[in-house]
Amino acid sequence: MSAVPQPENEVDPTLEADVFSRNCSSREILQNVTSRWGLLALVALLDGELRFNALRRRVDGVSERMLSVTLQSLERDGYVHREMLQAIPPRVEYSLTDMGRAVAPQLRGLIDLVEGQVPAVSEARGEYDAR
Amino acid sequence: MSAVPQPENEVDPTLEADVFSRNCSSREILQNVTSRWGLLALVALLDGELRFNALRRRVDGVSERMLSVTLQSLERDGYVHREMLQAIPPRVEYSLTDMGRAVAPQLRGLIDLVEGQVPAVSEARGEYDAR
Numbered sequence: 001m002s003a004v005p006q007p008e009n010e011v012d013p014t015l016e017a018d019v020f021s022r023n024c025s026s027r028e029i030l031q032n033v034t035s036r037w038g039l040l041a042l043v044a045l046l047d048g049e050l051r052f053n054a055l056r057r058r059v060d061g062v063s064e065r066m067l068s069v070t071l072q073s074l075e076r077d078g079y080v081h082r083e084m085l086q087a088i089p090p091r092v093e094y095s096l097t098d099m100g101r102a103v104a105p106q107l108r109g110l111i112d113l114v115e116g117q118v119p120a121v122s123e124a125r126g127e128y129d130a131r
Numbered sequence: 132m133s134a135v136p137q138p139e140n141e142v143d144p145t146l147e148a149d150v151f152s153r154n155c156s157s158r159e160i161l162q163n164v165t166s167r168w169g170l171l172a173l174v175a176l177l178d179g180e181l182r183f184n185a186l187r188r189r190v191d192g193v194s195e196r197m198l199s200v201t202l203q204s205l206e207r208d209g210y211v212h213r214e215m216l217q218a219i220p221p222r223v224e225y226s227l228t229d230m231g232r233a234v235a236p237q238l239r240g241l242i243d244l245v246e247g248q249v250p251a252v253s254e255a256r257g258e259y260d261a262r
Contacts, residue, residue, distance in 0.1 A: 020190065029252050039161070125209075
């Protein structure tokens with residue numbers, strides 16, 4: 001995206017997205033999918049659709065409010081589909097869209113990598129702090 | 132990691148890391164590598180070592196202070212190596228460690244994906260906002 005400030009949500013199709021450019025909208029999108037809760041919600045939904053409370057249990061530690069805000073922003077960006085089911089009481093189910101299914105495995109790969117690095121990071125921190 | 136709170140930087144080697152568990156230290160590490168500036172700094176260093184000011188120019192929009200804090204945390208976690216070069220004036224160069232070189236391509240892949248999704252996200256936002 002160009003370095004010239006642009007109105008929000010407007011994309012000049014003649015320009016390539018460049019996350020290193022401060023005004024590129026890809027930067028904000030990247031932040032939504034890699035946010036503390038956005039990343040975990042997307043990966044949790046890789047296993048299939050989930051109702052709000054089930055998703056909240058899976059993403060351990062998230063508040064109702066933060067999960068709600070996170071899902072709304074992922075829905076707005078087209079990564080998550082929100083379905084109101086006709087039932088008594090009414091139920092809401094969340095699932096990944098095609099775009100969500102494209103990005104979530106990449107995030108899952110990142111999580112797998114970082115989970116495997118925990119002991120090495122812990123060692124590095126110990127050495128750094130002992131300097 | 133276990134759901135039992137543990138002292139910072141201590142890892143119980145009998146437990147597998149699980150980023151979905153609120154007290155797992157992998158969550159904090161993940162946040163450092165996916166932070167707004169951490170992610171961009173790691174990917175920028177994929178092309179080779181950079182001096183502080185060159186890195187700051189590459190990561191367009193980052194303040195001196197934020198880049199410094201970001202690099203310090205990546206260095207502490209063992210992703211980035213900081214080298215003081217004997218020169219007049221003294222120079223500091225940053226490069227990826229082996230661990231940094233393991234995680235940065237995964238982040239680069241995520242960036243490539245998201246950059247390609249910018250037009251679709253823009254369209255999704257338009258539809259969402261028009262509801």
